[in-house]
Amino acid sequence: MTADVWLPIPPEDIEGLPDGPKYRFWDGEETFPADPADCSFYVVPYMKPSGVGVRPLPEMTSVQVVQTLSAGIDHVEPGLGHLPPGVRLCNARGVHEASTAELTLTLILASLRGIPDFVRAQDRGEWLGGFRPALADRNVLIVGYGSIGAAIEDRLTPFELARVARVARSERTTARGPVHPLTDLPTLLPEADVVILSTPLTETTRGLVNDEFLARMKDGALLVNVARGPVVDTKALLTELESGRITAALDVTDPEPLPPSHPLWQAPGVLISPHVGGPTSAFLPRAKRLLVDQLHRFVNREPLRNVILTTGARGA
Numbered sequence: 001m002t003a004d005v006w007l008p009i010p011p012e013d014i015e016g017l018p019d020g021p022k023y024r025f026w027d028g029e030e031t032f033p034a035d036p037a038d039c040s041f042y043v044v045p046y047m048k049p050s051g052v053g054v055r056p057l058p059e060m061t062s063v064q065v066v067q068t069l070s071a072g073i074d075h076v077e078p079g080l081g082h083l084p085p086g087v088r089l090c091n092a093r094g095v096h097e098a099s100t101a102e103l104t105l106t107l108i109l110a111s112l113r114g115i116p117d118f119v120r121a122q123d124r125g126e127w128l129g130g131f132r133p134a135l136a137d138r139n140v141l142i143v144g145y146g147s148i149g150a151a152i153e154d155r156l157t158p159f160e161l162a163r164v165a166r167v168a169r170s171e172r173t174t175a176r177g178p179v180h181p182l183t184d185l186p187t188l189l190p191e192a193d194v195v196i197l198s199t200p201l202t203e204t205t206r207g208l209v210n211d212e213f214l215a216r217m218k219d220g221a222l223l224v225n226v227a228r229g230p231v232v233d234t235k236a237l238l239t240e241l242e243s244g245r246i247t248a249a250l251d252v253t254d255p256e257p258l259p260p261s262h263p264l265w266q267a268p269g270v271l272i273s274p275h276v277g278g279p280t281s282a283f284l285p286r287a288k289r290l291l292v293d294q295l296h297r298f299v300n301r302e303p304l305r306n307v308i309l310t311t312g313a314r315g316a
Contacts, residue, residue: 003040003062005295006033008069009288012305016292018299028052041065041298043291044076047279050132054079063087065304067294069287070278071096071148072228074201075306085312090294093306095286099153100198100277104226105155107249108135108194111222133220136160141192143167143208144199144227154195165192170205182208189216194224201228211236214246222247226277229254234264241267251277 004022007014011023012093021041024033028045036059044053057066057079066083068076068091080089110116112133121128138161142149145166153164153176163186166179174177180188182204189195195217199205206277209223209232217223217240229252240246247269256275258264264272290305297304 004034004038005041005043006056007043007291008045009043009284009291013040013102014288014291018292018296020299021295022188032056036060037062039063041295042065043067044069046070046283046287048216050075051078054082058082065080065090067291067292068092069095071100071146071281072200074228080309080311083311087311088304089308089311090306091097091306091308092117092290093164095283095290096278097148099280099282100148100226101151101155102280103251103273103277104152104196104198104224107224107271107273108196108222109253111195111224111247111249131291135194137162138193139163139165139191140194140196141165141167141188141199142196143182144197144202144205145174146198148197148226149198150174150176152198163191168199185213185214189213189245190218192218192221192234194222195230197223197225197227201230206230207233209233209237211239214240217246220247222249224249226251228252229256238263238267241269244268249273251275274293286299 004024006024006026008027010025013015017023018046025032026033036056039060040062042060042063044066054076061084063083065088066076071091071093073089073091107168112135114132118128136159140156140161142152142164145168149166156164167182167185167188168179171179171181176230197209207230211255214236223246232254234254237248241248249271251273252275253272296303
């Protein structure tokens with residue numbers, strides 16, 4: 001195989017890449033490393049501004065695989081129409097579960113136990129005591145029970161929860177218990193003390209957390225979003241936060257980045273982290289392992305992992 005492979009990590013930093021392809025390093029710079037028409041396997045640069053990763057796609061007339069380093073694919077979907085039929089789009093399942101689940105637990109505990117208040121009190125030199133909610137004995141609802149949702153439950157298990165309810169696009173059974181369909185949300189939301197969003201952004205989930213969704217949440221419940229910002233209707237969330245009825249912990253927002261003057265920054269009861277669920281020290285070794293495995297499969301014409309869709313196929 002002599003076709004080009006574009007990588008956003010210098011190829012000399014990835015041990016175990018298969019021989020054969022010409023490896024080109026491109027991490028979103030203005031100048032392409034080679035003719036995009038010669039690229040057969042394209043790894044999309046990670047955590048770049050909107051539009052960067054899709055910029056070479058119209059010229060990638062020979063590409064066979066587009067591999068993201070994120071769990072979500074919404075940032076590349078606008079460019080899929082430029083691709084020839086038969087291109088496989090793969091995501092990074094297995095790369096971000098640990099980091100995202102860690103941050104989810106951090107946001108939950110920090111919000112419930114009042115860590116932001118303690119930090120502000122420390123800045124003032126104030127000893128701020130009092131009772132705070134615990135995670136123990138709470139009902140938790142995970143909306144989006146894929147690999148990240150399951151990893152979140154793995155980390156919640158030792159915390160002596162009263163119950164974990166799971167929701168995904170379709171109903172199924174797991175070793176831990178049933179996974180409910182999205183249509184069961186109206187009956188599950190009023191019982192949940194903590195609602196975790198870890199669903200991909202699709203036409204079904206865009207705006208899923210709207211006025212009606214939020215109104216069904218119980219008084220004092222915590223909404224945690226580690227999915228995508230547009231899963232939540234920001235205006236509807238602001239209304240609930242400003243009333244003081246619920247609280248929120250958000251790693252993602254809509255819009256994003258959140259402008260300095262946006263009212264979410266000053267809303268009561270909200271903790272915001274700047275979309276840092278994935279980029280941790282755990283990312284690079286897992287990303288490299290994924291790429292080595294995928295490229296060996298590609299060179300040896302073996303089935304690829306994590307194929308989300310194939311362009312030109314029905315429903316793609």
